[in-house]
Amino acid sequence: MPSPSTEREGLGALANRVVPVALVLLAWELVTRAHWVNPYVFPPVTEILLRWGRLFVDGTVYLPLWDTLWRSLAGLGAAIAVGVPLGLLMGRVRWAEWFFQPLFSFGFPLPKIALIPLYVHWFGLFHLSKVMLIFTDCLFPIVLFTYHGAKGVSPVYVWSAQSRGTGRVRMLWRVVLPLSAASIYDGVQVAVVVAVLVAVVSEMVSGGGGLGQLMIRAYRYGDVNTAFAALLTISVLGFALYKAAAWLRERLLFWHVGEA
Amino acid sequence: MGEPCLDLRAVAMRYGRGPEAVEALASIDLAVDEHEFVTIVGPSGCGKSTLLYLVGGFLQPSAGTIRLRGKPIAGPGPDRGIVFQRYSLFPWLTVRGNIAYGLAEKGTPRRERDRIVSELVRLVHLEGFEERYPRELSGGMQQRVALAQTLACQPDILLMDEPFGALDAQTRRILQDELRRIWRRDMKTVLFVTHDVEEAVALGNRIVVMAARPGRIKEVFHRGFEVPEGGEFDAIPEFTALKLRVWRSVKEEVEAARA
Amino acid sequence: MSARLALGLSRLAPLLLLLAAWQAASAAGLLPRRVLPPFAEVAAALWALIASGELWPHTVASLTRAGIGFAVAVAAGIALGLLMARIRSVQRAVEPILLLVYPVPKPALIPLFMIWLGIGDFSKITVIALACLVPVVIATFNGARGVDEFLLWSARARGTSERALLWRVVLPAALPQIAAGVRTAIAVAIIVLVSSEFISSDAGLGFLIFSYGGVGADDAMLAVVIFLALLGYFLDRAYVGLLRRYMAWHAFAQH
Numbered sequence: 034m035p036s037p038s039t040e041r042e043g044l045g046a047l048a049n050r051v052v053p054v055a056l057v058l059l060a061w062e063l064v065t066r067a068h069w070v071n072p073y074v075f076p077p078v079t080e081i082l083l084r085w086g087r088l089f090v091d092g093t094v095y096l097p098l099w100d101t102l103w104r105s106l107a108g109l110g111a112a113i114a115v116g117v118p119l120g121l122l123m124g125r126v127r128w129a130e131w132f133f134q135p136l137f138s139f140g141f142p143l144p145k146i147a148l149i150p151l152y153v154h155w156f157g158l159f160h161l162s163k164v165m166l167i168f169t170d171c172l173f174p175i176v177l178f179t180y181h182g183a184k185g186v187s188p189v190y191v192w193s194a195q196s197r198g199t200g201r202v203r204m205l206w207r208v209v210l211p212l213s214a215a216s217i218y219d220g221v222q223v224a225v226v227v228a229v230l231v232a233v234v235s236e237m238v239s240g241g242g243g244l245g246q247l248m249i250r251a252y253r254y255g256d257v258n259t260a261f262a263a264l265l266t267i268s269v270l271g272f273a274l275y276k277a278a279a280w281l282r283e284r285l286l287f288w289h290v291g292e293a
Numbered sequence: 294m295g296e297p298c299l300d301l302r303a304v305a306m307r308y309g310r311g312p313e314a315v316e317a318l319a320s321i322d323l324a325v326d327e328h329e330f331v332t333i334v335g336p337s338g339c340g341k342s343t344l345l346y347l348v349g350g351f352l353q354p355s356a357g358t359i360r361l362r363g364k365p366i367a368g369p370g371p372d373r374g375i376v377f378q379r380y381s382l383f384p385w386l387t388v389r390g391n392i393a394y395g396l397a398e399k400g401t402p403r404r405e406r407d408r409i410v411s412e413l414v415r416l417v418h419l420e421g422f423e424e425r426y427p428r429e430l431s432g433g434m435q436q437r438v439a440l441a442q443t444l445a446c447q448p449d450i451l452l453m454d455e456p457f458g459a460l461d462a463q464t465r466r467i468l469q470d471e472l473r474r475i476w477r478r479d480m481k482t483v484l485f486v487t488h489d490v491e492e493a494v495a496l497g498n499r500i501v502v503m504a505a506r507p508g509r510i511k512e513v514f515h516r517g518f519e520v521p522e523g524g525e526f527d528a529i530p531e532f533t534a535l536k537l538r539v540w541r542s543v544k545e546e547v548e549a550a551r552a
Numbered sequence: 553m554s555a556r557l558a559l560g561l562s563r564l565a566p567l568l569l570l571l572a573a574w575q576a577a578s579a580a581g582l583l584p585r586r587v588l589p590p591f592a593e594v595a596a597a598l599w600a601l602i603a604s605g606e607l608w609p610h611t612v613a614s615l616t617r618a619g620i621g622f623a624v625a626v627a628a629g630i631a632l633g634l635l636m637a638r639i640r641s642v643q644r645a646v647e648p649i650l651l652l653v654y655p656v657p658k659p660a661l662i663p664l665f666m667i668w669l670g671i672g673d674f675s676k677i678t679v680i681a682l683a684c685l686v687p688v689v690i691a692t693f694n695g696a697r698g699v700d701e702f703l704l705w706s707a708r709a710r711g712t713s714e715r716a717l718l719w720r721v722v723l724p725a726a727l728p729q730i731a732a733g734v735r736t737a738i739a740v741a742i743i744v745l746v747s748s749e750f751i752s753s754d755a756g757l758g759f760l761i762f763s764y765g766g767v768g769a770d771d772a773m774l775a776v777v778i779f780l781a782l783l784g785y786f787l788d789r790a791y792v793g794l795l796r797r798y799m800a801w802h803a804f805a806q807h
Binding site: 350383384427442 | 700702703705706707708709710711712716721724725727799800801802
């Protein structure tokens with residue numbers, strides 16, 4: 034994520050940031066209003082924004098938004114619930130590392146969305162297949178980041194806890210988990226983006242409600258305004274979830290110093 | 294004696310403006326003669342590195358003039374060779390490529406370049422490591438390469454910014470010894486910044502102690518005796534005595550900074 | 553060499569165990585065929601697809617789309633990232649746009665681009681290029697901005713001019729980060745490719761998976777999924793191998 038420069042800037046610099054975007058939008062509006070392009074293909078910006086507003090006023094957007102949101106969060110939550118313990122185990126237990134590490138590092142770069150047809154076949158067209166696919170896809174970053182975090186815990190911490198009487202299982206929760214927290218959170222941050230992406234793609238491909246289906250339907254009916262409004266909603270959702278995760282990180286990891 | 298190699302007159306450096314301005318250096322006068330080895334020692338924050346960066350041309354002084362062999366300094370250039378504590382080397386070039394870097398920039402022909410590089414490799418004892426990359430070398434070896442890279446440019450003066458500061462104590466002594474050997478061989482002019490009193494006395498003919506807030510020259514010591522090779526300077530009583538005098542001068546400043 | 557072979561086998565063992573368990577469960581009747589066909593049948597289907605030559609035109613179609621989009625994105629992304637790092641006004645103009653584009657799940661752009669550019673290859677390639685552009689630009693920008701100042705000073709003090717600094721120092725110093733961004737872009741390209749071929753296509757590996765899935769030919773569908781996974785895996789490995797070879801000066805993580 035690019036972070037805007039935090040230094041104090043003058044008015045000229047602010048204009049430098051705002052003007053190019055504004056110019057693009059203005060040119061778009063003028064070109065489309067002048068009917069230089071087909072308005073069914075390229076509607077004016079204001080029309081898109083009006084449609085976006087109307088989706089909220091007439092309530093069309095709420096159910097798809099809710100579907101996409103809860104599917105993403107359910108899949109992500111399940112992946113955290115399974116992935117964090119598994120990753121910690123892999124980081125501390127030799128046989129777990131031997132078995133799972135190659136599987137997860139092999140599977141990480143692979144396109145899990147290729148499994149959509151198989152998951153539809155197994156879990157149906159509706160919620161379950163989507164939640165399961167989001168779970169599968171989010172599991173990889175969470176397991177791998179947790180594993181690397183647990184693996185990187187300095188043995189000095191473990192020895193120092195051992196000498197104070199901490200047992201093997203408690204060690205995972207009391208020592209390794211907090212020390213891996215920063216890395217785990219990096220994994221969650223990656224997984225949030227993945228969750229929304231997988232939710233939307235699976236909804237576009239196999240239907241079953243959600244913003245992805247809202248969008249693909251609008252496309253099939255040639256309703257560009259609604260397709261655009263759906264895209265805007267998806268983007269805002271993705272951005273909001275990403276920011277919420279970053280906000281939570283600040284709250285949970287306030288004690289963490291070093292490269293955050 | 295003639296004209297000094299490096300001549301600083303009333304050099305001052307301020308960061309920021311108005312009441313919030315920080316005076317890093319206040320009116321430094323310093324002349325370094327040809328073939329002289331000058332060390333600058335002082336507590337952290339006394340502006341000793343800033344002074345070196347001004348001579349390097351990386352920073353511009355707020356006031357005063359800096360001349361190298363009579364010419365005022367305008368920006369960085371290969372006439373002043375600098376060795377930093379870290380990051381002097383380019384990680385994507387081999388030892389050979391790093392040493393040859395300045396020669397390539399100057400357009401030295403290939404064969405001449407190879408000859409100079411192999412001579413320098415021998416000088417800093419890196420035979421057999423020519424094709425290694427910096428990350429494959431120890432900290433001490435990296436600094437040897439940095440020294441060779443700098444010498445390859447044939448600078449009028451060597452500027453050294455705590456070059457051995459990140460090394461362990463044994464390696465540091467060995468490299469100090471080698472630097473002294475190289476200096477005796479071709480008598481380059483050296484301006485060497487350190488926070489280590491022993492290093493300052495072991496290397497410098499002249500030891501400049503700086504004080505902080507604002508950074509200024511506090512006291513200058515001359516080393517009137519030779520330091521034996523092999524880093525065995527503890528054996529001579531004059532060395533211990535001079536080290537003690539310089540340390541007392543520096544200690545006052547460290548304590549003043551803490552008060 | 554034999555030590556490397558042993559390590560490779562030990563890393564491959566869990567996967568082989570998993571496949572053996574799959575096959576055994578099918579043979580023992582624990583895994584009904586309509587849930588998952590036996591692994592041996594999937595392997596046979598994969599072999600048949602390869603032997604009959606059916607797979608190749610689809611592989612070529614997919615790789616062409618992904619390859620063009622990816623190549624355009626890498627070239628444009630590195631140039632844009634360097635420009636942003638060196639010229640303040642470019643950075644200020646592009647940053648807000650990047651912030652807007654970053655959170656958009658790129659496959660969601662596919663329907664819009666199909667409206668604008670038609671349902672053919674051009675819209676797919678454009679979305680792939682756009683999706684790959686983002687990680688490359690961000691990595692290049694961060695890499696070029698993060699070049700240590702002492703490294704720049706060091707080069708200037710050895711006679712490098714301000715204009716040559718970009719090629720002699722900034723670009724090589726940023727390469728490790730750029731390389732990481734490009735690796736992300738490879739994975740992104742495949743994800744967007746498959747999504748776009750699922751949504752609308754008449755050729756390509758995504759199309760093949762979707763159409764076999766649609767007619768219930770699970771063994772052939774899984775065979776193409778496995779083929780795609782292998783393709784993605786070897787592309788990634790080949791890229792990492794190239795980096796190890798040509799960027800030996802940088803210590804890369806092992807995986």
